[in-house]
Amino acid sequence: MTAVNIARLTEQPLHVCVVNDQGPVGRGVAYGLRRPGYLLNVAARNMSAFPHEPNHFLDWLRTRSEFELTPDIELRERFVARQIYGDYLRSIAQHHLQSPGEGAYATSELVSGEAVDIEPAEAGCRVRLADGTAIDADRVVLATGNEPPAPLPGVEQLADHPAWVANPWQAWEQRRPEHDGSVVLLGTGLSTVDAIITLRALGWLGTIHAISRHGWFPHAHFRGIEYPEFPPPDVDLGALGLERLLALVEEHCAILHERNANPAIIVDKLRPYTQRIWSGFSHDERLTFAREHAARWNVFRHRIAPDIHAQITSSQLTGQLRVHTGSIVKLEPSAGQIRIELADGQSVHGDLVINATGPATKFTETRSALLQNLLRRGAIAPDSIDMGVRIDSDHTAVTSSGDRSPWLLALGPLLRGTYWETIAVPELRVQARRVAETVLGGARAEQESQLQLEYMI
Numbered sequence: 001m002t003a004v005n006i007a008r009l010t011e012q013p014l015h016v017c018v019v020n021d022q023g024p025v026g027r028g029v030a031y032g033l034r035r036p037g038y039l040l041n042v043a044a045r046n047m048s049a050f051p052h053e054p055n056h057f058l059d060w061l062r063t064r065s066e067f068e069l070t071p072d073i074e075l076r077e078r079f080v081a082r083q084i085y086g087d088y089l090r091s092i093a094q095h096h097l098q099s100p101g102e103g104a105y106a107t108s109e110l111v112s113g114e115a116v117d118i119e120p121a122e123a124g125c126r127v128r129l130a131d132g133t134a135i136d137a138d139r140v141v142l143a144t145g146n147e148p149p150a151p152l153p154g155v156e157q158l159a160d161h162p163a164w165v166a167n168p169w170q171a172w173e174q175r176r177p178e179h180d181g182s183v184v185l186l187g188t189g190l191s192t193v194d195a196i197i198t199l200r201a202l203g204w205l206g207t208i209h210a211i212s213r214h215g216w217f218p219h220a221h222f223r224g225i226e227y228p229e230f231p232p233p234d235v236d237l238g239a240l241g242l243e244r245l246l247a248l249v250e251e252h253c254a255i256l257h258e259r260n261a262n263p264a265i266i267v268d269k270l271r272p273y274t275q276r277i278w279s280g281f282s283h284d285e286r287l288t289f290a291r292e293h294a295a296r297w298n299v300f301r302h303r304i305a306p307d308i309h310a311q312i313t314s315s316q317l318t319g320q321l322r323v324h325t326g327s328i329v330k331l332e333p334s335a336g337q338i339r340i341e342l343a344d345g346q347s348v349h350g351d352l353v354i355n356a357t358g359p360a361t362k363f364t365e366t367r368s369a370l371l372q373n374l375l376r377r378g379a380i381a382p383d384s385i386d387m388g389v390r391i392d393s394d395h396t397a398v399t400s401s402g403d404r405s406p407w408l409l410a411l412g413p414l415l416r417g418t419y420w421e422t423i424a425v426p427e428l429r430v431q432a433r434r435v436a437e438t439v440l441g442g443a444r445a446e447q448e449s450q451l452q453l454e455y456m457i
């Protein structure tokens, strides 16, 4: 979307080159073709790729025969298949990058390959690819997305084990065991939900174990309720600090409980303010939130489509899905299986074990060759809590010596430490536009944050 925005907003001739190592541009890991049963976890009304055109996705959906007759009110609230969202992004990329109309200033090129380093050059910089080729550029935008899960203790012995799946986003379906076997999912987040949906869709009848520290699955979306009391008009959420914010949230959750209403509405009500709240937190408050409250926040915040939630609940009720609470201490091969040892001494065996625990929390432990090389060069630096890349307010990367990079910008999941909420489309579309404007030397788009607040929920 950054490339698209650059191509559509430029008023000067320029060349945009998108380097991508997997799949067609637009799909990424989230919107691939793997299973039609994977649904978006955000309603269609909030999935426009353009911050200035809130109905762009809805209008595009209307061009498809299966949605032509869906009443507007229903379409807006629909959780559409993720692969359809990938079609949408692909069509935008096709229109603006691959076949721009006459009079377009930008030309573009899609390069398939892995970028492994970026070094300063006489003018701008030079991007090195794993195949030995290089691309010269005036500006480079890091949009490398979500990293696969961090390794767990003991995985060194499992690299070639037939029961080990280190990355839940790779196709593992063909390796599923017989119907009397067991699949163990490490983690109870969105990737584990995907895996359960996959096993159900395949009619697999074996036992599924899901393990996480707290055992919480994401909650389901529900129809919002009116609750104008939150946030209180006289409270500046950005200046509240963590302790007073927690007290305020608890107070309002108690009120909602008393009214028999779902307290998760508070998370929705907080969403337009999350970036402001996060930037108002001190260094220690950020660390405390990430350590002690993030898991709880995530189950309420990253809610899933009710249909998907119903499938998870059904698997639990039938006993096919068993949830274990505990910290993983070690993984080890155990004949053809893998044994997972938990801190309380329990152990679980799996014929297939899938790591869905999420990326490393420390950015400096990234396994991306590109990011490691940039860190080593000092071309990028970790943010103050080492959750992502340090940037300036216009998304320009800040170097290890504290200077604004002359050629590097970043956005998306790489900015968790700066924004906290930075992985879903409602945040990404605003960032993509802002980065494009920085690249093009435009205004610093302060009004964009305002726009984001208006239709984030």
Ligand SMILES: Cc1cc2nc3c(=O)[nH]c(=O)nc-3n(C[C@H](O)[C@H](O)[C@H](O)COP(=O)(O)OP(=O)(O)OC[C@H]3O[C@@H](n4cnc5c(N)ncnc54)[C@H](O)[C@@H]3O)c2cc1C
Residues within 6 Å of the ligand: 019, 020, 021, 022, 023, 027, 028, 029, 030, 031, 039, 040, 041, 042, 082, 113, 114, 115, 116, 143, 144, 145, 146, 190, 191, 194, 368, 370, 411, 412, 413, 423, 424, 425, 426, 428
């Ligand atoms: C399974 C899943 C489901 C999601 N569902 C939703 C949803 O329903 N609604 C929502 O709003 N958000 C959802 N998200 C979140 C969000 O939309 C995605 O995280 C989003 O796709 C991020 O976009 P991105 O372009 O920053 O990164 P990605 O889509 O991850 O794309 C990054 C691309 O860069 C490539 N790459 C990385 N490093 C290099 C390198 N060195 N050289 C070359 N290429 C490289 C990667 O292979 C990848 O193709 C989901 C995320 C996931 C993972």
